[in-house]
Amino acid sequence: MPAYRLITLGPSHYCEKARWALSRCRVPFVEEPHVPxxxxxxxxxxxxxxxxxxxxxxxxxxxxxxDILELCDRQVSGALYGSGETRRQSRxxxxxxxxxxxxxxxxxxxxxxLDDRQLVVGLFAPGVSRAERASFELGYLPIRALMRKGMKIDREGADRSRERALAVFRDVSARLADGRRYLTGDRFTAADLTFASLAAPVILPPEYGWPLPPLASLGPAMQSEVRHFRDSAAGELALRLYREERAQVLAVGS
Ligand SMILES: N[C@@H](CCC(=O)N[C@@H](CS)C(=O)NCC(=O)O)C(=O)O
Structure with missing residues (x-):
């Protein structure tokens, strides 16, 4: 089977979700990362x-x-969603x-x-062309302004998002209270993969499928955010899913 092409923003957690599914289902792909x-x-x-x-x-x-997860699931029948009630719940x-x-x-x-231009440019840089990297670096301030406006990134938005993310973490922790190892019961599904991928920005799992900065290199507010999210049953689940289930299969821009 010829390798598929996966267009990404490298650090994006929705891209990580797709990358993880493709890797898990052994669907050959080549990643083509770009800058915002x-x-x-x-x-x-x-x-x-x-x-x-x-x-x-x-x-x-x-x-x-x-759609990418569903494609993977069709290629390796039921690998991500299972069947019956498990399928319904994982979807x-x-x-x-x-x-x-x-x-x-x-x-x-x-x-x-976003205030740390060097950090953000470095985060998106692996696998992108020099010209693209340079244009991101040069255009950083206007691009950042667009991102801030588009995603309403300000203190009020961040506070609201922290509450929303914590509410999801509370739901996940409650689901785990009966001792189950995975979100739908006793097997890994798309639910686990999606939770761990989308939680990753506040968990920073070492096995993430894209190079992330070490926790200690980040500012104190971000570090305490990550510690707070990690320190919960849901946070522990995300870290464990990465440790146990995330195979490191990464093919960038070849
Ligand atoms: N529902 C979409 C969401 C994807 C998404 O939000 N992607 C973000 C990156 S995390 C993106 O492309 N942002 C850039 C933009 O909106 O231009 C999916 O699951 O694929």
């Missing part, structure tokens, strides 16, 4: 909308992470995390790091 703003030229050229991930395959373009939970967790962990982390 320039990414949309590539997603549109590929026939997608503005957002990443976009997966180009011999049977069409998939421009939503859930519902995936949608819940996509809508109620992903946007909030992203906004919270951007709030903490």
């Amino acid at each position: 703003l320039i990414h949309s030229v590539h997603t549109r050229k590929a026939g997608g909308a503005r957002t990443v991930p976009v997966l180009l395959t011999d049977s069409g373009t998939f421009s939503d992470s859930t 519902d939970l995936e949608e819940y995390f996509d809508e109620k967790l992903g946007p909030h962990t992203r906004r919270l982390v951007y709030f903490h790091i």
